[in-house]
Amino acid sequence: MNVLTIKEKWGMSPLILLCSLLLLIVVPFITRDNFLLHVIILANVYVVLSAAWDICSGYLGEVNLGHAAFFGLGAYTVAYFDQWFELSPWISTLIGGGVACVFSLFIGFTSLTLKRDYFVIVTIAFAQILWSIASTWSSVTGGEEGIRHISNFSSKVIFNYFFALGLMVVCIAILYAIVKSRLGRILLAIHEDEYASKAAGLNSSFYKILTFGISSFLAGLIGGFYAHYLGIVTPESLSLGVTFNVMAMTFVGGSTTIFGPIIGAYIITFLAQYLYFFMDYRLITQSLALLLIVVFFPGGLIRLIFKSAYR
Amino acid sequence: MLLETKDLTKGFKSLLAVNNVSFNLDRGEILGVIGPNGAGKSTLIDLISGFHMPTSGTIRFKEEEITKLKPHLRVRKRISRTFQITRVFRKLSVWDNVSVACADTREFEQGIFPADSDKRALEILRLLDLLKLKDQRAGSLNHYGLRKVEIAKALATRPELLLLDEPFSGLILDEINDLMGIIKRVHQMGITIMIIEHVMRALMNLSSRVIVLVYGEKIAEGTPTQVSMDEKVINAYLGKEAKLFARG
Numbered sequence: 224m225n226v227l228t229i230k231e232k233w234g235m236s237p238l239i240l241l242c243s244l245l246l247l248i249v250v251p252f253i254t255r256d257n258f259l260l261h262v263i264i265l266a267n268v269y270v271v272l273s274a275a276w277d278i279c280s281g282y283l284g285e286v287n288l289g290h291a292a293f294f295g296l297g298a299y300t301v302a303y304f305d306q307w308f309e310l311s312p313w314i315s316t317l318i319g320g321g322v323a324c325v326f327s328l329f330i331g332f333t334s335l336t337l338k339r340d341y342f343v344i345v346t347i348a349f350a351q352i353l354w355s356i357a358s359t360w361s362s363v364t365g366g367e368e369g370i371r372h373i374s375n376f377s378s379k380v381i382f383n384y385f386f387a388l389g390l391m392v393v394c395i396a397i398l399y400a401i402v403k404s405r406l407g408r409i410l411l412a413i414h415e416d417e418y419a420s421k422a423a424g425l426n427s428s429f430y431k432i433l434t435f436g437i438s439s440f441l442a443g444l445i446g447g448f449y450a451h452y453l454g455i456v457t458p459e460s461l462s463l464g465v466t467f468n469v470m471a472m473t474f475v476g477g478s479t480t481i482f483g484p485i486i487g488a489y490i491i492t493f494l495a496q497y498l499y500f501f502m503d504y505r506l507i508t509q510s511l512a513l514l515l516i517v518v519f520f521p522g523g524l525i526r527l528i529f530k531s532a533y534r
Numbered sequence: 535m536l537l538e539t540k541d542l543t544k545g546f547k548s549l550l551a552v553n554n555v556s557f558n559l560d561r562g563e564i565l566g567v568i569g570p571n572g573a574g575k576s577t578l579i580d581l582i583s584g585f586h587m588p589t590s591g592t593i594r595f596k597e598e599e600i601t602k603l604k605p606h607l608r609v610r611k612r613i614s615r616t617f618q619i620t621r622v623f624r625k626l627s628v629w630d631n632v633s634v635a636c637a638d639t640r641e642f643e644q645g646i647f648p649a650d651s652d653k654r655a656l657e658i659l660r661l662l663d664l665l666k667l668k669d670q671r672a673g674s675l676n677h678y679g680l681r682k683v684e685i686a687k688a689l690a691t692r693p694e695l696l697l698l699d700e701p702f703s704g705l706i707l708d709e710i711n712d713l714m715g716i717i718k719r720v721h722q723m724g725i726t727i728m729i730i731e732h733v734m735r736a737l738m739n740l741s742s743r744v745i746v747l748v749y750g751e752k753i754a755e756g757t758p759t760q761v762s763m764d765e766k767v768i769n770a771y772l773g774k775e776a777k778l779f780a781r782g
Binding site: 405408409411412415416418419420421422423424425426427 | 583585604605606609610614615616617621622623624625626630631633634635637687688690691
């Protein structure tokens with residue numbers, strides 16, 4: 224493989240990114256279609272969720288099958304704080320991220336120091352436990368009905384739109400800064416050969432728990448925003464479906480890229496929302512599309528746009 | 535004394551890979567460890583670097599007991615190792631391989647990257663003649679290149695004791711000579727070295743002292759010439775090659 228210069232490596236990507244961002248900023252001023260804005264907000268939520276998953280499962284290589292748990296933890300935390308303490312949405316959203324992070328650190332301490340397989344099992348079990356609690360313990364969690372009437376940041380769609388967009392840009396910027404720093408190289412090194420990373424003096428457990436914590440914090444944060452935006456949380460947000468959606472988005476866009484999940488999240492969210500008349504066949508078509516992409520573009524769609532696979 | 539092992543024993547189920555091995559290593563030495571396949575040489579390095587825990591016995595480094603310390607903590611105490619089958623991060627560039635190993639995790643945990651790490655990485659790459667290849671993916675290098683990156687990674691952690699696990703295996707003559715030069719230069723930088731090796735000639739030339747392991751036990755210790763004339767060693771391992779050395 225040849226050595227790539229910066230220009231070959233990056234090509235047009237900064238320009239494309241900037242243009243897309245401008246487009247997203249302009250959209251609410253040229254359309255009154257509230258449904259479109261709603262879909263974009265949802266897409267942005269999923270972008271953050273998928274990119275956060277990508278840093279833990281793509282870069283670090285620790286497959287987290289309980290990502291929904293941290294998303295849902297953020298959402299439920301926000302719901303409780305909103306009902307009991309009537310906190311400002313800003314603070315409760317941050318607390319949502321914090322709670323998700325604390326739980327992830329606990330899980331990380333117990334399972335990330337073990338071999339990779341255990342982490343997968345523990346995360347999926349954790350998510351399923353939370354999901355069953357949320358859907359059956361009605362007196363505390365509201366059961367299948369969930370918790371309603373959570374206060375909004377603002378009732379204006381345009382405010383929520385720009386807030387979600389801003390949140391997405393900030394989260395992506397943070398994640399991108401991490402993976403481009405030396406820390407990102409360390410994560411890739413641990414992913415490739417943990418034994419060798421120890422010989423290089425790296426405390427691999429520390430880095431794994433740190434990354435898992437960051438990933439879960441962002442998931443909880445965006446979960447908190449999601450709860451405030453929709454005004455309701457249901458056990459649905461803790462379900463395995465959310466995690467699998469996030470995985471599908473990451474793989475469609477291209478894992479271990481941070482920017483890949485943006486593409487994947489937008490494509491899948493738009494398809495899911497605009498093909499609602501297709502609802503009965505949605506899972507079949509979506510799975511088929513995912514299968515085709517994994518078979519024909521194993522690196523994800525991002526590698527079609529930005530030719531060389533960058534890391 | 536830099537390193538001191540006492541009655542070091544490691545058993546895998548019914549097999550004793552290392553059996554009651556005691557030896558000392560002084561600062562500034564190059565210690566060679568030889569022995570036939572399966573003699574427990576690599577296990578010895580695994581024990582000293584912390585990748586295996588000994589069944590019994592103690593290891594002391596700089597007058598401090600490190601027998602139960604985890605591998606990355608031993609690296610912080612300044613013991614580094616290479617692997618016999620190179621464990622280079624093949625997906626990263628050569629530069630990133632070295633710079634990742636330069637990250638001093640203790641400083642990082644306090645939120646500070648070591649300020650001199652880039653300079654250090656450059657020096658190491660220059661020493662190993664890898665500067666031209668620094669932006670290449672490590673996976674694209676040839677066998678000798680990988681071996682050098684492996685050593686560069688170990689050096690990046692600023693070792694006082696460097697454990698080399700068969701650094702010459704699979705190399706051609708020119709490369710062996712080149713690597714011997716590099717090891718001598720590393721030694722001149724004040725790093726104590728312990729080499730495990732099959733290639734006898736290289737070891738006889740480099741090391742100031744040699745210990746011989748057979749079936750996990752230390753059967754001889756001394757200067758290269760002493761060892762190569764030792765009757766027990768010749769019978770157990772060296773055979774004709776050593777007699778040639780003794781003569782030549």
